[in-house]
Amino acid sequence: MLSCKEVAQRASAMIDGELGAWDMLQMRMHLAMCKGCERFIGQMRITRGLTEAAGEAEAEQDADDLRISAILSELHEGKQTGG
């Protein structure tokens, strides 16, 4: 039987679908009986989702015409002078 500490250590591997069948079975057995670990795994799933969402939210706010133009003009200058 896994301890709560061992379940917590395997939490990311579990939610990422990277556990083998035997490890997964052991996790399921523990989670069926342990509310604390069940909550913890739920928190880790939410954390994974929030991390993705935070990246997407930042990307959406990040379209700066000035910087895009600066990159393109640097590129063209380089082509003209660099040959």
Add this chain to the structure above:
Amino acid sequence: MRESKRQDRDAEAALLRMLASGDRAAFEAIYRKHNAAMVRFATGILRSRASAEEVTQDAWVSVLKNIGGFEGRSSLAGWIFTIVLNKARTRAGRDGRSVSFDGAGEDDNLAAAFDGRGRWKDMPELWEEITAERIIAGRSVLHHVTAAIETLPPAQRSVLVLRGQQGLEADEVCAILGITEGNMRVLLHRARLTVRAAVDGLA
């Protein structure tokens, strides 16, 4: 899964052709997708947002200049982040620092959460109220998440950005950072634990 991967590759090939032909809309799309993450990744390495923005801009120029030579051995995102890392390494080297992602000595924050028999000392909370849209102390939960990511050590932060936010494949993240898959999983897990603790503080 296999079908969607093939579609991804086809879409990427079309995007590459447009980028190589100098299409501004194609560049804007890819810029929007990766720029913020590139800056976040480089800031973790350089510990300076201003330097990271310069390095990122430099990396974009390289990407566009060399796009014709991109051979598709990695994903486009993997190739872009490799260029960012090389630029950041050069910059760090000029400042007399070296860059490594082994993450040795970094600990996770759950060590004190368990008793001697490995059981929770305090039962984890049920996060019923936590949603991406929720506002806490004048900022959305996502801003608190971003702030927590910015406190992470470079190796954890790099893995979280590449794997957890930009969705790069595990083997690609390992190749870029020069770490083993086992090491990457540990770093990803520790990074998530830190973000989890920050969100738990809001619950």
